[in-house]
Amino acid sequence: MKVWKKFSRNPLGVFGLFLVIVFAIVALLAPVISPMPADQANVRSVLSIPSQMAQDGYSSQPTNPTPKHPMGLSENGYDIKFGIVWGARTAFIISVIIVALSLLIGLVIGTLAGYFGGWLDTVMMRFTDIIFAFPAILLLIVLVTVFGRQVLVLVLTFAAVNWATYARLIRSEILKVKRLEYVEAARGLGASNPLIILRHVLPNSVSSLLVVVSNDIGSIVVTFAALSFIGVGAPAGFPDWGQLINLSRNWITQPQYWYTYLYPGLTIIFFSLAWNLVGDSLRDAIDPRSR
Template identity: 45%
Template structure:
C-alpha cells in the first residue's frame, strides 16, 4: 500500500479529516451553550491543555457543541468574512458546520460500521459454519433485505420513527449487516474445508474454537475491504438523509444539512448566477474529499489483501 501513490493520497485525506475531527474545538472554538456546558469562562481557555475543559471538548464534547453557530438571523447568505470564514447559509456559520460536521460524520460512520461488522461477522460465521437449515433461513432473510434498495429502506425506517441519532444508527444497522454476513459466509464456506481446519477438528477442537481461532482470522480479508469502503459511504448516506430533511435536527453540524440550507441559493439573483457560490462549494468539497479518501484507501486495501496479486 505504501508503494501506491493513490492509496497514500487517500490515507493523507483520511488522516486530515481525522485530525480536523479530533481538533474541532481548537479549529472552531466552542461558543454559546457549548462553552457554557464545558465550563469555559473565556474563549481562550480552551487552548490550555492543562485544563479539563480542553480534554472534555476534544474527547467528549457535549451535544450543544454540535449546534452550528448562528451568525445572523438573516436567511440571505453572507459572503466569507472574518466572522464566518466560509460565509453563512440560512444564518449559520458554514465553517463551523463543516468542522464539527467532520466529527459527526466520522463518529456516526465508526459506530454504524462497528455494529454492522459485529453482527455481520457473527451471523455470517454461523451461517457458513453450520450450513443446512440454519444457512437457508439466514440467507432467505438476507435476500428479503436485499430485495429493497438500501437507501430507500433506510429512509422508510427513519420516517417511521422520530429522526434522531439512535434512529439513524438503527436504520443503517438494520440494512447494513446483511452485506457483511454474506461476504463472510462465502469465505467461511471456503476456509472450513481446508486441511488445517480438519486437523484442528481431529485433535478435538470445539466448534467455538474452530470458528474463533481457525476460521474467522482467515476469513476477514474481503470483509476488511468492505469495512474501509463503508466508512466512506455510510456518512454519505447520513448526509443524504439530512439533505432530505430526515436526518439530524435543524442546526446540527451535518454536511447534508448544510447542502439542504443551500438549495434555495444555488442560483443567484438575475445577472449574478454565482453570487452565492460559497453555500454549495465548501460543503460539496468536504463531502467529495471525504468520500475520495476512503475510496482510495479501500481500493488500495483490496489490492493489497487480494492473494492473487501477491
C-alpha cells in the same frame, strides 16, 4: 508488513490515507479550530458533538464570508466553517459506529450460517435476501420516518440496513476456510466449534472485509448527507455536511452564494474519495493475485 509495503507503493492509496489523516486531525481539533458557542461549552469529550451549529443571527439569506466567518453564513445564520469542521467529527463517529454495529451483526449471522450450514444457513440467508430486496435508501427513509429524526435512530437504522453485505461476504469466506486442512485437523484433535471459529476460521476470513469496511465509511457519510439534504436525516441545525447542503438548496442557482454549497460539497467528495482510495489500495495489497 507485506501488506503495508504493497499499500505504500500505491500513490493513490497513500494520498487517500493522507486525506483520512487530515480529516481525523480536523475532527480531533474541532474545538480548537472552531470553538463552540458558550451555551454548548460543556461538550469536551473527543466523542462529543454539539447538538447545533453555531449561529450568528437568523437571516433568511446567506451572508458573504467575513474575517469573523471566513466561509460565510448559510441560510438561518449557521456558520459554514463550524459546520464543516464539526461535521468531520460527526462523519467519523457516525460512520465508525454504524460500520462497527453492522460488522458485528454481519459477522455473527454470516459465521453461524457459513460454519454450521443446513437449515440455519437457509433461514439466515433468506432473511438476508429480504433485506437486499428493498432499496437501501428507501428502507432508510421509511424507518427514519417511522421512528423519528434522531441521531441515535439514524445510527441504528443504518446498521439494521447495512449488516447484510457483511453477512453474505463473511459466509462465503467461511464456506471456503472451514474445509481447509488446518480446520479439519483442529476438529480431528477434538477442538470445540467455538474454539475453531474464533481461533482458526474467523481470523482467516475477515481480511476481505477490510476493503468493504473502508469503502462503507465513505459511502455511509454520502448517504447520511443525502438523507439530511432531502429533510429526513439529522435534526435541523445538527453539524452535518448534508445539513449545509440542504441549507444551500434555495441558493444554488445564484452564483454569488457559491460558498454555501461549494465548501460542504467538496468536503463530502474528498472524504468519500479518501476512503475509497484506501479501500481500493487495500484490496490490491491483500489480493495475492495483484501485481
